[in-house]
Amino acid sequence: xxxxxxxxxxxxxxxxxxxxxxxxxxxxxxxxxxxxxxxxxxxxxxxxxxxxxxxxxxxxxxxxxxxxxxxxxxxxxxxxxxxxxxxxxxxxxxxxxxxxxxxxxxxxxxxxxxxxxxxxxxxxxxxxxxxxxxxxxxxxxxxxxxxxxxxxxxxxxxxxxxxxxxxxxxxxxxxxxxxxxxxxxxxxxxxxxxxxxxxxxxxxxxxxxxxxxxxxxxxxxxxxxxxxxxxxxxxxxxxxxxxxxxxxxxxxxxxxxxxxxxxxxxxxxxxxxxxxxxxxxxxxxxxxxxxxxxxxxxxxxxxxxxxxxxxxxxxxxxxxxxxxxxxxxxxxxxxxxxxxxxxxxxxxxxxxxxxxxxxxxxxxxxxxxxxxxxxxxxxxxxxxxxxxxxxxxxxxxxxxxxxxxxxxxxxxxxxxxxxxxxxxxxxxxxxxxxxxxxxxxxxxxxxxxxxxxxxxxxxxxxxxxxxxxxxxxxxxxxxxxxxxxxxxxxxxxxxxxxxxxxxxxxxxxxxxxxxxxxxxxxxxxxxxxxxxxxxxxxxxxxxxxxxxxxxxxxxxxxxxxxxxxxxxxxxxxxxxxxxxxxxxxxxxxxxxxxxxxxxxxxxxxxxxxxxxxxxxxxxxxxxxxxxxxxxxxxxxxxxxxxxxxxxxxxxxxxxxxxxxxxxxxxxxxxxxxxxxxxxxxxxxxxxxxxxxxxxxxxxxxxxxxxxxxxxxxxxxxxxx
Numbered sequence: 001x002x003x004x005x006x007x008x009x010x011x012x013x014x015x016x017x018x019x020x021x022x023x024x025x026x027x028x029x030x031x032x033x034x035x036x037x038x039x040x041x042x043x044x045x046x047x048x049x050x051x052x053x054x055x056x057x058x059x060x061x062x063x064x065x066x067x068x069x070x071x072x073x074x075x076x077x078x079x080x081x082x083x084x085x086x087x088x089x090x091x092x093x094x095x096x097x098x099x100x101x102x103x104x105x106x107x108x109x110x111x112x113x114x115x116x117x118x119x120x121x122x123x124x125x126x127x128x129x130x131x132x133x134x135x136x137x138x139x140x141x142x143x144x145x146x147x148x149x150x151x152x153x154x155x156x157x158x159x160x161x162x163x164x165x166x167x168x169x170x171x172x173x174x175x176x177x178x179x180x181x182x183x184x185x186x187x188x189x190x191x192x193x194x195x196x197x198x199x200x201x202x203x204x205x206x207x208x209x210x211x212x213x214x215x216x217x218x219x220x221x222x223x224x225x226x227x228x229x230x231x232x233x234x235x236x237x238x239x240x241x242x243x244x245x246x247x248x249x250x251x252x253x254x255x256x257x258x259x260x261x262x263x264x265x266x267x268x269x270x271x272x273x274x275x276x277x278x279x280x281x282x283x284x285x286x287x288x289x290x291x292x293x294x295x296x297x298x299x300x301x302x303x304x305x306x307x308x309x310x311x312x313x314x315x316x317x318x319x320x321x322x323x324x325x326x327x328x329x330x331x332x333x334x335x336x337x338x339x340x341x342x343x344x345x346x347x348x349x350x351x352x353x354x355x356x357x358x359x360x361x362x363x364x365x366x367x368x369x370x371x372x373x374x375x376x377x378x379x380x381x382x383x384x385x386x387x388x389x390x391x392x393x394x395x396x397x398x399x400x401x402x403x404x405x406x407x408x409x410x411x412x413x414x415x416x417x418x419x420x421x422x423x424x425x426x427x428x429x430x431x432x433x434x435x436x437x438x439x440x441x442x443x444x445x446x447x448x449x450x451x452x453x454x455x456x457x458x459x460x461x462x463x464x465x466x467x468x469x470x471x472x473x474x475x476x477x478x479x480x481x482x483x484x485x486x487x488x489x490x491x492x493x494x495x496x497x498x499x500x501x502x503x504x505x506x507x508x509x510x511x512x513x514x515x516x517x518x519x520x521x522x523x524x525x526x527x528x529x530x531x532x533x534x535x536x537x538x539x540x541x542x543x544x545x546x547x548x549x550x551x552x553x554x555x556x557x558x559x560x561x562x563x564x565x566x567x568x569x570x571x572x573x574x575x576x577x578x579x580x581x582x583x584x585x586x587x588x589x590x591x592x593x594x595x596x597x598x599x600x601x602x603x604x605x606x607x608x609x610x611x612x613x614x615x616x617x618x619x620x621x622x623x624x625x626x627x628x629x630x631x632x633x634x635x636x637x638x639x640x641x642x643x644x645x646x647x648x649x650x651x652x653x654x655x656x657x658x659x660x661x662x663x664x665x666x667x668x669x670x671x672x673x674x675x676x677x678x679x680x681x682x683x684x685x686x687x688x689x690x691x692x693x694x695x696x697x698x699x700x701x702x703x704x705x706x707x708x709x710x711x712x713x714x715x716x717x718x719x720x
Contacts (some may be wrong), residue, residue, distance in 0.1 A: 479527020670696025
């Protein structure tokens, strides 16, 4: 996958084979990037988080910061790479920490497109986006990623509104690899990646909350693995590996696989592989399969850089599909510059090209100035012939983590700003997306975000907001602390993408003189708030919803002199209906409240108009006043899960409880003489707490969090 745009068969300029670069990129890119990443000062007082992660800090270029991929194996739940033997041996009972690796969140439906409330009303909503992400960018754990951890510097995604298919690609070490090798640097002899990397459950949860698919990665070749083990077929035509992949997908809750076949195989093996994929699609139509434009149906490795008659057989037919979509190799600007050949091929075979053809963009090398210019065929008023795929959209975070910039709050603030420019465009406002200086030839000036259109220039915002309640505390799934009801209940870092709120629809669509940025220094609930400067409009949610009577509204804010609610009604989308909110409480976090009579009318957008410099901490839109909070959970068990070296009185703990109907998440709390400490928020019935200081208390509780943001009755338990 990691290649420059080139014709089939061209040689890697770096001298590294495609396979070598993939292996380096997936299993410890730090050494490979030495000398490539831009330099930056890293503060010696980086806000580290937790015993294990802090212990991974190493001296690099005179500064100490958590070095990505430096810490080996995390405690507790950690996924591994899968080969045929692992697949065939799978049972839930045989998978270590199985319940901790599941996603229980169903994929949310998204509302239908509605042009008047798009940031660009003339942008084609049929163009789709898929991504391949370094989901553990910045983490000290690389070979065995950690689903939930203590690393505020680990990357989390907050622009799900543009993503249709999210995927992983980089590979992790196999289950058979001895622990002593897993903990060694990348490149250590015998430290081998596996063929299949299933997606991290926290990312599957976040994708599903926002209506996106989340798929794992398949990469071949892998040394020491017999490819024929995947292709065994029974006499009845079924495939054992296919059956197990379906069983595992359904148990763990992810959506499919990205098939990255990058080594020549025999014609017979290619035929069997096609049969395996067709069997998976027929048996489990919800199993999403995206195939990389690499190995042809003949078995030969030959990048076509377009969808054509040679590689289109992988799609099968509309009535008997083999895969769902093709990730077109990056040299399409030379082979198919307008992508019209790919679109024609798809249509000639009965497919919608925007559903089956994804033109690849190589951000791992290009960052903000990739060679592939999708903006030449897509944009407001320009209907793209195909969809688009991003390779390593998190690249800016990967590189800056290598120099320590993600280790400090100030560094992360800068990275979140870069993230906003990547997705919303150079101005940070999706309504004014599009590059503001000319493209540069080749992959130069790669940090100049003014050369990049922003994804919002090609892809319309998607939305899961089809009903009330809507609640957001602007939590992005990581932070240097955690707050509940305005009180800080954690003073060290944490990361869990699955604990993030559903994404705001625009980040940030503002009008007037309002400035907005994500702020991790203080929050009302979660790890972040929105810092506001000046006065103006902030559009929050694209919706298609209604209520039978009045819709109550609650806003928690600091420092604001006025707050108004803006309703864009679907039958009059050209205007905003403004309703002043009343400040009901004052203090650390004021509550601004009001209600709007809906009476069955459809709401297409929810907005705020504010005045004064301050912060937004939480917004709540309810279907009606009152109502009961979510019920209380039960059956809490707390288990000692091991000691923490060199940390007396600190233990790893495992929690388990009963699910509650209607609960959106669960907060795990520690109680002691000094008060309450938040340990984590999860969307399942188990939690692993790393490095818990028992000096803060040996009594714990779990509280369900309802869809309206209110907590249910806690269940309590102690540790003997």
